[in-house]
Amino acid sequence: MTHPTAAQSVPADRTATQKRAALRRHIARQVLVELLLPIGAYYGLRAAGVSPWAALIAPALLTLPFLAYDALRHRRVDAVALFTLTMIVIGTAVSVITGDPRTLLVRDAWLFGAVGLWILATLFTQRPMMRSLARTIVTVKIGEAGYREWDARWDTDSRFRHHLRVLTAVWGAGFTLDAVIRVALAYSLPLDAVPLATTLQWLAVLGTLIAFHVFYVTRNGLKV
Template identity: 80%
Template structure:
């Protein structure tokens, strides 16, 4: 007779959680950092004009995000927003034919994301509550996520903490957008993708450092 599963068999270990999270982060880094900047400089080295070198990575990212939505049979709100901004930015650049317009597209994207994050503070689903679904599910599964998210209904401190995290990320994205606009119109064209990537990594490091410290101090870690 088959023995019932134990909690050790059904609950992910700390090592399994870390491994799942590392895999998720590595995938995101590939899609959002390595693919766009690597493809741009590779195409430029091959003699492709700046406009095409910028559009091609965007189309590749579009394909990966679309495949991911089909594979999981669920459309992630943030991914959908990113897809929309890529399409809009590319369409505008087609009309203008200006590579710098396409580069400023990232400013629109980051600025719009920042404003959207800040707008969610006034709803029942601040950004961090929505984004946490992917991260928490990766670490502890759907059941673990539902248990974590259930705290929203009866824990005012939990609601406050998620709103604080969301506000910090929203302000970070908005400020990053302003910096990107300044860079896009003040540096040589081929320097912009690398500079904006390094600048974003610096901003991201600050945001993630704050996030980790805040999550650990307030018992939000799963």
């Protein structure tokens, strides 16, 4: 996958162990910021007697410094992070107007639904979501030059383009389905049960998507 120029400019000759370690660190950080921090903050604040509305707002605000840090560190604004930030701001503004905690819970459904539809919309462009998202993951594993070599296959390999579009379609459908389930849970369960239920539900959806992704990537030669 690598060539002499790439090997000289970045550590593209990383061993398989180093690649896995880099990816594990990246995933661990994502789990901390996107899962453990929000759910832990919500129930911690509720146990301390904070209102449901404030307990839902605070975890969203806690993610903002991490998004800003990533933008400064990589010197570019990630499209997905920017979209997430926008939805947090919009959802918070709407909840302030309505004063309804369930509006914040449904905000997550709108976020996931909008992300799902956006992912599906990218199928009709030259940069389907999976091609853009792969930049972070591939760069983490084999460096910037390695990513450029991997991404260059888009212009020369029709099967590569097909595989990335299949993965994009599956992830888009998964996010859209998740949004529908979130709305149903938000309005059918007791308020304090919703964050945990939606988290467990999301883990089930995410686990299924990741399992398919790993299988498909490995089977079709996309793995780096």
